[in-house]
Amino acid sequence: MTKGVGIQTVTLTCAAALWAGSAVAAGSDGSGFYIGVGGGITHDNIDENRVNQQLLDAGYSSPSTNSSENSVAYKAFVGYSFNRYIAIEGGYFNLGKFKFDSTVSGPGTLHEEIKSSGFNVDAVLSYPFAKGFSLFARAGVQRAKSKASYSATGSVNLLDADDSETKTSWKGGLGVGYEFSQNVGVRGEWERYRIRDGTENDHDFNLDVFGLSVYYKF
Numbered sequence: 001m002t003k004g005v006g007i008q009t010v011t012l013t014c015a016a017a018l019w020a021g022s023a024v025a026a027g028s029d030g031s032g033f034y035i036g037v038g039g040g041i042t043h044d045n046i047d048e049n050r051v052n053q054q055l056l057d058a059g060y061s062s063p064s065t066n067s068s069e070n071s072v073a074y075k076a077f078v079g080y081s082f083n084r085y086i087a088i089e090g091g092y093f094n095l096g097k098f099k100f101d102s103t104v105s106g107p108g109t110l111h112e113e114i115k116s117s118g119f120n121v122d123a124v125l126s127y128p129f130a131k132g133f134s135l136f137a138r139a140g141v142q143r144a145k146s147k148a149s150y151s152a153t154g155s156v157n158l159l160d161a162d163d164s165e166t167k168t169s170w171k172g173g174l175g176v177g178y179e180f181s182q183n184v185g186v187r188g189e190w191e192r193y194r195i196r197d198g199t200e201n202d203h204d205f206n207l208d209v210f211g212l213s214v215y216y217k218f
Contacts, residue, residue, distance in 0.1 A: 046067045
């Protein structure tokens with residue numbers, strides 16, 4: 001009877017070892033769900049000459065415009081990796097706040113602030129090139145809402161103090177990632193978003209985000 005118990009114990013031990021080995025193999029192929037957060041610096045590409053031309057078209061003279069170029073962005077995301085090379089990812093992003101100030105002869109000033117946020121879905125393609133390291137590229141669609149608020153002084157007259165636009169457009173990016181383990185990783189990347197300027201004039205511009213993110217894989 002003791003011998004039978006020994007054989008049964010060995011059998012169960014071997015089965016457990018085989019199951020553990022298969023579980024490790026399944027996890028080591030890079031597949032699985034993950035969640036993460038990130039933040040970075042946003043750089044705008046507002047066309048100051050276009051703003052000046054709009055002021056000229058509105059009847060103002062000698063316009064001069066200066067814009068703030070950087071803001072702070074953040075995002076939260078969830079994804080699924082099919083393997084070490086292909087993943088799909090969706091999330092929420094906030095691209096920060098941008099400002100420009102214009103002066104016209106008269107005298108007068110115009111101040112505008114633009115805020116943009118939305119949701120995205122990306123395909124992410126990765127290329128592992130060293131232990132823990134990988135290069136990756138992303139491309140996808142995003143739907144962003146841009147809100148513009150204005151204030152003016154002197155000879156500049158405002159018809160509306162606030163505007164907003166929502167548009168579905170593209171986004172993309174490149175980066176490098178490092179995985180500390182099968183579960184925890186970090187990324188450094190550049191992303192570009194194509195969004196509206198919030199002024200209801202059907203004008204798009206690019207926002208570039210240079211950031212870091214961390215993620216946890218289940």
